[in-house]
Structure formats: C-alpha cells, structure tokens
Amino acid sequence: MSPVTDRVGPRHNPTAGAALPVNLRDLRDEAWRRLDPAHRDYFTGGAGDERTLRANETAFDAYRLLPRVLRGGGERDLRTPLLGGTLSMPVLVSPTAFHRLAHPDGEVGCARAVAGADTVLVLSMAATTPVEAVAAAMDAADRPGRLWFQLYPQPDLGFTESLVRRVEAAGCRALVVTVDSPVLGRRERDLRNGFLDLPPGLGCENMRDPETGRIRDIVLDADLDWPRIDWLRGVTRLPVVLKGILHPADARLAVAHGVDAVWVSNHGGRQLDGAATAVDALPSVVDAVGDRVPVLLDGGIRRGTDVLTALALGATAVGVGRPVLWGLAARGEPGVRQVLDLLRADLGQAMTLAGAVRPADLGPDLLNRMPR
Structure with a gap:
C-alpha cells in the first residue's frame, strides 16, 4: 500500500457480490454484458454515422489544463446554486428514456x-414510471431530492397543459423543454435491430391519458416555435429551461423570451449527425447570454476533468x-449511486490538483486549447 495519503474521498466500502x-x-x-443487444444499441447508439456521438467524448481531448499551485484554501466545496436551490455538486442527471428497459429498479x-x-x-417524458411514483421515491429517500421534468410540447395544447399541471402537482421544480427534436434522428442501429417499440408491460407512463387509460404517442412537432415557448411560460410558474441549444443566436433569443436557463446539448449525438459538440458550442453560448441565466451542458461527460473543463x-x-x-443496467440503484460518487470524487480531486476550492474558482485561464 502506498504510504502517500490524501483527502480526496469519499472512500467506497465494498459491497457483496460486485x-x-x-x-x-x-x-x-x-x-453491456448484461443488456439485450438490441436494448444496448438503443441506449448506446447515435444518429447516422454517429460522428457527433463519438466527437462528444473526444472533443474534451482538445483542452489541456493549466493548474494553479500554492493556492491553499482549505476543504473543497462543490455546492452549486441553481434555479433557486443548491446542488451538492455541479452534476445533475440528464433526461433519458425507458429506465425499466435497463433494469427493474428503473x-x-x-x-x-x-x-x-x-x-x-x-x-x-418517456419514463417507464409515472412522475408521481418517482417523486414519492425521492421524498422517501434519506435526503430530499430535486425532480425536474423534461417536456416535448405536444401539438395538443390541452394535453400539454394538463401534463404541466400534473408534474407541478407531483412536486417537480422545473420544466426542461427539449427543442432539438422537430423530428426523430435517423438511428440506424435501431432500424437494423427492428427496435420500434417497448416490450409488453412497459410504456411511457407520463403519456397515459387520465380519462381513457390509453398511452398516447409522443409527437415530435416540427411546428414548435418561440410563440409556443411564450405560451408555455404563460401556463406555468415553474422555471423553464431550454435544452438543445447550440447556436449563440438561439441562446440570445432564449433570454429575450424569458427562459430561466439554457442547456447546451446535441441530444447525445442522437439527432443531427455532424452537429457541433456541446463543449465546442459552449463558449459562444456563454458569451451570448452573459450572466443573465445559468448555462448547463451535457454530452460526453465521463470524468471529473470533463466536468472541470465545462465549468x-x-x-x-x-x-x-x-x-x-450504465450504472442502472449494471447494478440497479447502487450502480447509479456509484456513478455519482465516482464523478463527485473525481471532480473533487481534479479541482484540488488544479488549485480550485469551489466551482466559482474555475475560469478559462485554467485551460489551453490544443490545435486539432
């Protein structure tokens, strides 16, 4: 055992059987070893030739860190204010569909x-568990969690408003509106596998019609526009976050239309193949919005150094x-805990090595972009 110790915790205790x-x-x-191959491809795959999917991860390779030294500062503090609350770290869980397809814990x-x-x-919105059950699970956990809801605004405005009322009643604290999906990206792995629907017994429970009990299809609406965002803001008091922003002009429009945050994302490479990576688009979006609203990002985050770079x-x-x-499919709930623990520890260690105590200490002076 190495005689060198540090305080980069947390330390993980072994669990039986894994x-x-x-x-x-x-x-x-x-x-990947546990999943049905068609389901693995659904969770893994991207659109077209999957260029954007691959680039989401490799884009971080263009950045080299310029750590500061002799900064002192004491214990790290990863707490992050966001939309009226405080996260324990600047990492949240992006919306992904069909969790019960990955594991019964769902x-x-x-x-x-x-x-x-x-x-x-x-x-x-395409969860296989209704929002009420998810909210109850968070409330029953050891510490109160925070639940936001991802929304594809539907052409049926009456249904959309009823769903907004439903998620408000369940205790969701923000609406995350996905705006990069006027149509579904061409996902060729799913086409080859014939993966067109969920197995019997699974469905998009948040789309269940309260009057008929029938599960509606999620309609991707090519007519979605800025007036619809204005309408949505008019029917809810929840913060509205726009997810799928890559162009700085759209970021400026989002602020002009009163949204509460913008989320830089290319949908995990699952929509427009060849689209810019989120980390490459991030600086121009940040410049466009200034400090008027928070800017979030997803796409390719695999290490604490990736989080540090984005911050x-x-x-x-x-x-x-x-x-x-991955954590859910591998180990259920404990696997998700391990994913978040690993990212927390990795980010904390990276910040210490870079000479930062809190996220606010991180700025572009710590980065050097390499030519590609």
Whole structure:
C-alpha cells in the first residue's frame, strides 16, 4: 500500500457480490454484458454515422489544463446554486428514456440514488414510471431530492397543459423543454435491430391519458416555435429551461423570451449527425447570454476533468445521461449511486490538483486549447 495519503474521498466500502468500479467505463462494460443487444444499441447508439456521438467524448481531448499551485484554501466545496436551490455538486442527471428497459429498479431506483446524492434528476417524458411514483421515491429517500421534468410540447395544447399541471402537482421544480427534436434522428442501429417499440408491460407512463387509460404517442412537432415557448411560460410558474441549444443566436433569443436557463446539448449525438459538440458550442453560448441565466451542458461527460473543463468554459453545471444508464443496467440503484460518487470524487480531486476550492474558482485561464 502506498504510504502517500490524501483527502480526496469519499472512500467506497465494498459491497457483496460486485467489485468496486474504478471509473465509469467499468460500469459501462458490465452494463453491456448484461443488456439485450438490441436494448444496448438503443441506449448506446447515435444518429447516422454517429460522428457527433463519438466527437462528444473526444472533443474534451482538445483542452489541456493549466493548474494553479500554492493556492491553499482549505476543504473543497462543490455546492452549486441553481434555479433557486443548491446542488451538492455541479452534476445533475440528464433526461433519458425507458429506465425499466435497463433494469427493474428503473426510474424509482435512479431517483433514490439521485436524492441520496442531493442533486437533480430530470425525469424524461418517456419514463417507464409515472412522475408521481418517482417523486414519492425521492421524498422517501434519506435526503430530499430535486425532480425536474423534461417536456416535448405536444401539438395538443390541452394535453400539454394538463401534463404541466400534473408534474407541478407531483412536486417537480422545473420544466426542461427539449427543442432539438422537430423530428426523430435517423438511428440506424435501431432500424437494423427492428427496435420500434417497448416490450409488453412497459410504456411511457407520463403519456397515459387520465380519462381513457390509453398511452398516447409522443409527437415530435416540427411546428414548435418561440410563440409556443411564450405560451408555455404563460401556463406555468415553474422555471423553464431550454435544452438543445447550440447556436449563440438561439441562446440570445432564449433570454429575450424569458427562459430561466439554457442547456447546451446535441441530444447525445442522437439527432443531427455532424452537429457541433456541446463543449465546442459552449463558449459562444456563454458569451451570448452573459450572466443573465445559468448555462448547463451535457454530452460526453465521463470524468471529473470533463466536468472541470465545462465549468471553466462557463457552464454552471453539467448533466450525465448514458453513464447513469450504465450504472442502472449494471447494478440497479447502487450502480447509479456509484456513478455519482465516482464523478463527485473525481471532480473533487481534479479541482484540488488544479488549485480550485469551489466551482466559482474555475475560469478559462485554467485551460489551453490544443490545435486539432
């Protein structure tokens, strides 16, 4: 054992029957071994030739860190203010569909893990568990969690408003409106596998019509526009976050239309193949909005150094999607806890090595972009 010790905790205690993962890819490999190949491809795949999917991760390679030394400062503090609350760290869980396809614990297990980590779960509109059950699971956890709801505004405005009322009643604290999906991206893995629908017994429970009991299809609406965002803001008091922003002009429009945060994302490479990576688009979006609203980011976050890079470029917090699904598929609720624990410890260590005590200490002076 090395005689060198530090305070980069937390230390993970062994759990019966499973070796401790060293990094997120350990959980990915375990998840891939457990998943049905068609379901694995659904969670893993991207659109078209998957250029954007691959680039989301490799784009972080262009940044090198310029750490500061002899900064002192005491214990790290990862707490992050966001939309009226405070996260325990600048990492939240991005919306991803069909958790019960990955593991029977599903969205409920994920919610308990996120509540224990004292951060935010953005529940997908395409969740296989109703929002009320997910909210109850978070409330029953050891520490109160935070639940936001991801929304594709539907052409049926009456149904959309009724769903907004439903998630408000369930205790959701923000609406995350996905705006990068006027149509579904061409996901060729799913086409080859014939994966067109969920297995019997699973459905998009938040789309269940309260009057008929029938589960509606989620309609991706090519007519979605800024007036619809204005309408949505008029029917809810919840903060509205726009997810899927890459162009700085759209970021400026979002602020002009009164949204509460913008989320830089290319949908995990699942929509427009060849789109810019989120980390490459981030600086221009941050410049466009200034300090008027928080800027979030997801896409390719796999390490604490990835989180650090995004924060240094101006993000308030980052979201993780696929890694949470890896943890869920591999080990259920405990696997999601391990994903969040690993990211917390990795980020804390990276910040200490970079000479930062809190996220606010991170800025672009800590980065050097390498030519590609």
